[in-house]
Amino acid sequence: MADPITVTTVADGVARIQWQGEPTTDALRQAVAGALTAHTRVEALVGIDDRSAQRAATWAGLLKEGVTRGVTVDGAVTDRVVYARVRDDQPVDQPEGFRSLLNSFLPRKRAISQMLVRDPDGRVLLCQLTYKRDWDLPGGVVEVGESPRLAVQREVEEELGLDLEPGVLVLTDWLPAWSGWDDAVCLVFDGGTHPPSVLARVVMQEREIRDVRFCTLEEVDELAADFTARRVRAAVSGARPYTESGR
Template identity: 70%
Template sequence: MTDPISVTVVAPGVVRLAWTPDHTIDEVRREVASALLTHPRVEVLVAPEDQSAQRTATWSGMHREGVRRGVEADGRSGDRIVYARLATDQPVGEPGGFRALLNSFLPRKRAISQMLIRDESDRVLLCQLTYKSDWDLPGGVVEVGESPAVAVRREVEEELSLDLPAGPLLLTDWLPPWGGWDDALCLVFDGGVLPADALARVVRQEREIAAVRFCTVEEVRARAADFTARRVEAALANLGGGPAYTESGR
C-alpha cells in the first residue's frame, strides 16, 4: 500500500507536499485541490535532477517559481526547484490558467537591445563602461514586458541623455553562456547618423558610463571585446540590408 502524500504546514497559510514515485498525478492533483480548501498556498520542493517529480508538479497544476539554492529537503542539502499553486490561480482547464501554467516553466531568453550610432565619418559611438574594462555599444537589458525598440531608446536616453528613436533592426546576435551569464539575444538597432559635435550634448550617467567617443572600426577592435567588435562589424555590413542573424558576432 502506498504511503499517504505528506502535507506539512511550513508557514501561516502555506503547506508543503511531498510524494513518492508511486503516487500518480491524479493523486497529487487531488491533494493539491484539497489543501487549497484551507490554505491559500500549496508548494513542493523538487530536486533539479528529478524529472518525474517536476512533471507531476506541473501537471497537477503547480507553477514553477524558481530555484532555492542550498536548502535542506528530504534529509539532503542542495538546490531545489520551487513549484506552487495559489487558491487564486485560474483553473488549469481555462485557457488563461493553462497558458499561465505553461508560461511558468517554458524557457525564457534574456534580451539585450543596443543602438548603432554613427557620425558623418562612419565612426561608431562606443561607451566605456564603469563595470567592465572593454567598451560597448550604448543600450542594455530589455525589461519584462518591454519591447526591444522601446528599451534601447530608454537606455540611450538614460545613459547619454540622447533621445533617439530606434531605427530598423540591423542584427540579431545570439550570445552563448559566458562568465556566469546565461545565453541571451542581442538586438542591434540603427540609431542613424549624428554630427560629430553631438558628443557635446551627451550627459553621461556616471554610475555606468565612464566615457563616450566615436570610434573607427580599428578603434572598435582595440577597445571592445572581440565578440562586440564582430557584432559592430556585422551590423555595419548590414546597413540597408534588412535584419541579419549572427552567433557571437559570427
C-alpha cells in the same frame, strides 16, 4: 498500504506536498485541491535532476516559481526547484490558467537592445562602462513587457541623455552562455548618422558610463571585447541579418 502523498503545514496558510514514487496526476491534483481548502498556498520542493517529479508537479497544476538554493534535505545541503499553487490561481482547465502554467516553466530568453550610431566618417559611437573594462555599443537589457525598440531608446536617453529615434533592426546576434551569464539575444537598431558635435549634448549617467566617443572599426577592435567587435563589424556591414557571437 500507506498513501504515498503527504501534505504538511509548514507555515501559517502554507502547505507542503510530498510524494513517493509516481502517483497519478489525478491523485496529486486532488491532494493539491484538498490542501487549498485549508491553506492559501501549497508548494512542493523537487530535486533539480528529478524530471519525473517535476513533470508530476506541473501536471498537478503547480506553477514553477524558481530554485531555492542551499536547503538541507536529509542532512545534505542541496538545491530544490520550487513549485506552488495559491488559492486565487486560475484553474488549469481554463485557457488563462493553462497559459499561466505553461508560462511558468517554458524557457525564457534574455534580450539586449543596442544602438548603432555613426558619424559622417563611418565611426561608431562606443561607451566606456564603469562595471567592465571593455567598451560597448550604447543600450542595455530589455525589461519584462517592454518592446526592444523602446528599450534601446530608453537606455540611450538614460545613459547618455540623447533622444535618438531607433531605426530599422540591422542585426540579431545570439550570445552563448558566458562567465556566469545565461545566453541572450542582442538586437542592434540603426541609430542614424550624426555629426561629432552630438557628443556635446551627451549627459553621461555616472553610475554606468565613464566615457563616450566615436571610434573607427580599428579602434573598436582595440577597445571592445572580441565578440562585441565582431558584432559591430557585422552590424556595420549589414551583410548578415543574424549572427552568433558576431560570427
